[in-house]
Amino acid sequence: MEKMTLSETDKKWDLIVIGGGITGAGVFREAVRIGLKVLLVEQNDFSWGTSSRSSKMVHGGLRYLKEGRFLLTRTSVHERERLLKESPGLIEPLEILVPVYSDHGPGKQALSLGLSIYGLMAHEKQHTYYEPKAFTAMVPGVKEDKLVGGFSFYDAQVDDARLVLRLINEAVLAGGTALNYTQVREILRDSRGSVYGIHLDDVETGESAEFQTETVINATGSWAEKLHPSPKEGLHLRPLRGSHIILAQEALPLTKAISFIHPEDNRPIFATPWEGGVLIGTTDVDHGRDLSLEPYISDPEFAYLLEGLEAYFPSLSISEDQCLSTLAGVRPVLSEGKLAPSKESRESVVWTDKGLVTVTGGKLTTFRKMAFDTLKAAKPFLPSSINTVVSQAVFTKVPVNLSEDDMVPKEVWRRLYGRYGLVATDIVKDSDAKEWETIPGTNTIWAEIRYAAKHENIRHLSDLLLRRVRIGILTPEGGKMHMDRIEALCRPVLSWDDRKWSHEKTAYEALWKSAHRIPRR
Ligand SMILES: Cc1cc2nc3c(=O)[nH]c(=O)nc-3n(C[C@H](O)[C@H](O)[C@H](O)COP(=O)(O)OP(=O)(O)OC[C@H]3O[C@@H](n4cnc5c(N)ncnc54)[C@H](O)[C@@H]3O)c2cc1C
Numbered sequence: 184m185e186k187m188t189l190s191e192t193d194k195k196w197d198l199i200v201i202g203g204g205i206t207g208a209g210v211f212r213e214a215v216r217i218g219l220k221v222l223l224v225e226q227n228d229f230s231w232g233t234s235s236r237s238s239k240m241v242h243g244g245l246r247y248l249k250e251g252r253f254l255l256t257r258t259s260v261h262e263r264e265r266l267l268k269e270s271p272g273l274i275e276p277l278e279i280l281v282p283v284y285s286d287h288g289p290g291k292q293a294l295s296l297g298l299s300i301y302g303l304m305a306h307e308k309q310h311t312y313y314e315p316k317a318f319t320a321m322v323p324g325v326k327e328d329k330l331v332g333g334f335s336f337y338d339a340q341v342d343d344a345r346l347v348l349r350l351i352n353e354a355v356l357a358g359g360t361a362l363n364y365t366q367v368r369e370i371l372r373d374s375r376g377s378v379y380g381i382h383l384d385d386v387e388t389g390e391s392a393e394f395q396t397e398t399v400i401n402a403t404g405s406w407a408e409k410l411h412p413s414p415k416e417g418l419h420l421r422p423l424r425g426s427h428i429i430l431a432q433e434a435l436p437l438t439k440a441i442s443f444i445h446p447e448d449n450r451p452i453f454a455t456p457w458e459g460g461v462l463i464g465t466t467d468v469d470h471g472r473d474l475s476l477e478p479y480i481s482d483p484e485f486a487y488l489l490e491g492l493e494a495y496f497p498s499l500s501i502s503e504d505q506c507l508s509t510l511a512g513v514r515p516v517l518s519e520g521k522l523a524p525s526k527e528s529r530e531s532v533v534w535t536d537k538g539l540v541t542v543t544g545g546k547l548t549t550f551r552k553m554a555f556d557t558l559k560a561a562k563p564f565l566p567s568s569i570n571t572v573v574s575q576a577v578f579t580k581v582p583v584n585l586s587e588d589d590m591v592p593k594e595v596w597r598r599l600y601g602r603y604g605l606v607a608t609d610i611v612k613d614s615d616a617k618e619w620e621t622i623p624g625t626n627t628i629w630a631e632i633r634y635a636a637k638h639e640n641i642r643h644l645s646d647l648l649l650r651r652v653r654i655g656i657l658t659p660e661g662g663k664m665h666m667d668r669i670e671a672l673c674r675p676v677l678s679w680d681d682r683k684w685s686h687e688k689t690a691y692e693a694l695w696k697s698a699h700r701i702p703r704r
Contacts (some may be wrong), residue, residue, distance in 0.1 A: 184353050184640045189385055189392045192360060195394040196222045197566060198382055201367050201410065203227075204234035205262075207402035207544055208350035208559050209550035209678040213573055214400075215359040217558070219565065222394065223359065224383060226366035228646040229351055232404050234547065235344035235650050236478070238427065238465050239457055241266055241274050241548045243304060245442075246451055247529065248297055259548045260304040263339050266551075269576040270341075271583050272601020273349060274468035277340040277455070278439040280322055282333040282495075291332065298336050310336035322441055324499045335439070339357025342458060343547055344650040345568035345602040348639065350550075353604055364642055368408060370399055370539060378538030378564075387642065398564040399539050402556055404515040405474055407543040413517075414534050416494040420528065421518035424472075427464030428488050429656050431624065434505035435496065445491045450525055452491045459625040460507055460657045463488050467524040470513050477698035478511040485509065485616055485702040487666045508656040508699040517544045519547065521573070532604060533560045540564075551577055579604050590616050595628060604635070610634045618672075625657045629672065636673035643685040645694050647673060661695035678700055 198214050200207045203225025211223040225231070243260035244252075266274045283291050291312070298310035311334065318333035351361050363388050371380040380395040401410045405422045413419050440455040455462045465482040485503075492501045516527045530544030531553050542557040547601065558571040563633055565571070581600035585593045591611055599607035611619070613632035621628055635641065635651035648669070649657035654662045662669065666688065674684060 184287040184352060184361065184638060186640055187360065188388070189362075189365065189383060189390045192222070192362065192392075192394075193206070193220075194392070194394050196220050196394060198398045198400065198561070199224065199394060199396045200224075200400045200402055201381075202232070202402035202406075203229040203351065203361065203363060204232045204402065204404050205230070205347050205350075205550045206234075206404065206545065206553055207400070207548050208234075208347045208354070209554035210400050210402055210542070211359055212350040212354040212577065213355045213551075213554040213558060215577065216573055217569055217571060219569060221359045222396075223351065223354070223361040224367060225361070225363045225367040226386060228363050228642070229361070229404060229640075230344040230347035230649060230650050232406075233512040233514060234347050234404075236427075236510050237343045237547050238425070238453060239343050239455070239462065240277065240338055240342055240453075241341050242704060243301060243548075244529070244546075245297060245301055245336075246291035248301060250526065252528065252530075255528075255549075256301070256550060257304045259546065260301065261538065262360060262548050262551060264305055266548075266577070267339050269578055270346075270598040271581070271599060272599070273578075274339050274341045274601075275348060278335055279317070280439050281334050281335055281451070282318065282322075282325060282439045282441070282443060283331050285331050286458060287446070288449075293659075294334055294674070295472055296313060298334060301336065302374050305468075315365045316508065321435060321439060324496045325365040325441070326495050326497060340455065340457065341547070342441075342602065342653065344549070344653070348651065349602060349604055352606075352639070356675075361640075363640055365644075367410065372537070374541060376537050381476065394538045397538050398561050400542040400561065401539060402543070402557075404543060405513045406540050407413050407472075407515065411536065411539055411541040414536070417519050419520070421516050421520065421524075422474060423514045423516050423524045423527065424468050424470040424484075424511055425480055426478075426488070426509060428480075428485065428486045428509055429507045430461040430463060430501065430505050431507055432456070432459065432461060434501055435463075435492070436498060439460055441495075443491065445487070446494050447487060447490065452488070453644050454492070458627070458653055458657055459621075463492060467514075469524060474513065478512045478513055479698045480509040480702065482702045484511075503701050503703045506701045507659055508661070508695075508704075509701060510656055510699060515543045515545075531555055531556070535560050538564045581605060581607070582696055591619050595619065595621075598626060599628075599631075602631075606634075606638075622654055622658065625652075625654055627654055627657075629668070632669055633672045633676055637676035643678070644691040646692065649699075655691075655695065658697055661699065665693075683696045
């Protein structure tokens with residue numbers, strides 16, 4: 184992906200997508216595929232919004248089934264199954280364990296019924312019941328008092344930021360243009376109210392320009408109503424914050440995810456092995472803070488998650504000392520303001536207004552369906568020759584029958600192909616054997632740092648360490664102990680002088696302390 188300034192960028196487009204999260208990236212990919220000339224703009228870094236701060240699950244959502252949201256669950260299960268086939272190395276199966284206790288939480292029968300329906304949606308039985316002894320053998324340290332057994336079932340897991348990046352990178356390779364740190368100041372309309380363009384600002388250089396298009400997709404998640412107020416009376420976006428704690432594997436040595444019911448409010452909490460760490464979450468509270476600022480976990484949310492762990496893993500005495508980082512994101516949830524946060528619907532909406540098509544709500548899992556719904560709604564404003572029906576696989580096919588390489592293990596190849604697509608071979612070609620080792624505590628190899636710095640349009644150290652790779656949340660203090668090696672890998676390709684490096688390092692440390700902090704420490 185080449186860096187481009189606003190003045191270097193073409194001024195006329197078939198379609199402009201606002202928002203570089205999963206929703207915008209999905210629309211961007213499919214719009215380029217059907218032959219449109221498309222520009223995507225993101226006011227911060229790609230995936231900076233909610234789409235790098237999710238629970239990283241590609242899932243139907245068992246709990247949505249319990250709430251009677253059958254259609255959403257079924258659609259999500261279908262998407263999960265399709266994405267699992269089309270995205271090896273990026274979206275991978277995730278086994279989830281659910282303990283059954285005699286004194287609280289759903290009983291064996293209710294869970295068995297729910298999991299059977301869930302399996303039917305995927306056209307196969309995907310759950311197994313275990314007696315207590317077999318169950319505890321799979322989850323060392325889990326509370327055994329009143330445990331009567333437990334289930335295992337399957338969903339899927341992803342690196343959310345890399346999912347967004349792979350969509351954007353492949354759309355750019357296919358002819359699209361994507362600009363980060365570029366904000367829409369205004370959507371331009373003629374005297375009849377029809378869209379004829381947008382006004383863009385580079386948020387850092389101050390450069391600004393007008394761009395022509397008759398079709399604008401507003402995929403700005405929680406920000407959507409700033410550009411397109413809800414046309415439905417009483418229905419508005421309700422920004423709900425969800426936060427996670429990331430633990431070191433040693434603190435909670437799980438090989439499978441586990442879901443348990445929080446004793447305080449009966450909400451399900453997940454502890455999920457992810458990329459070398461363990462993700463604990465999530466909370467669900469009204470955000471109530473300025474959306475332009477980095478979200479961060481509050482002290483009560485942090486205490487709530489630790490209390491949940493204490494209730495189910497009392498013997499492990501997990502405390503703030505074992506936390507690597509925290510991560511908070513804001514869900515774009517459509518609400519009539521009547522329900523508790525966790526009961527709000529996760530459905531998406533599409534609103535159309537004379538060339539402006541807004542798509543918001545929804546989930547990471549359903550991005551492809553949301554992209555098709557959006558393009559269908561945009562059809563009246565697009566060139567008439569365009570067919571918005573797409574049946575192709577979402578990603579470029581990558582090799583799956585990998586042979587053992589002398590130096591690079593098969594699982595590393597699979598992971599690289601999943602995250603970067605066919606350019607995975609360049610990552611290996613442009614590095615040496617020492618850079619194929621994983622960074623301690625993560626599944627990331629050192630070579631990814633140089634590749635991302637060189638080719639993935641980063642402006643700041645935080646773009647590199649928090650989104651292109653995730654070592655900023657997976658290693659202690661944001662990767663402080665690795666900073667010399669990171670510097671050696673990325674500075675030559677970024678051409679940052681001493682002053683710029685020092686400035687970036689200081690800014691990154693300050694950002695980490697405010698947005699990924701560990702309360703109480
Ligand atoms: C804690 C949490 C856990 C979740 N877990 C899951 C999960 O496990 N599985 C799942 O399927 N879903 C999950 N979700 C939901 C999912 O993450 C979101 O639905 C999804 O990421 C929203 O993507 P988006 O692209 O619509 O919004 P965002 O990712 O927020 O992207 C919108 C982008 O628009 C940009 N923008 C805003 N205004 C402008 C402007 N004027 N100009 C240019 N750019 C602009 C923003 O900077 C932002 O990057 C979770 C959500 C949360 C909060």
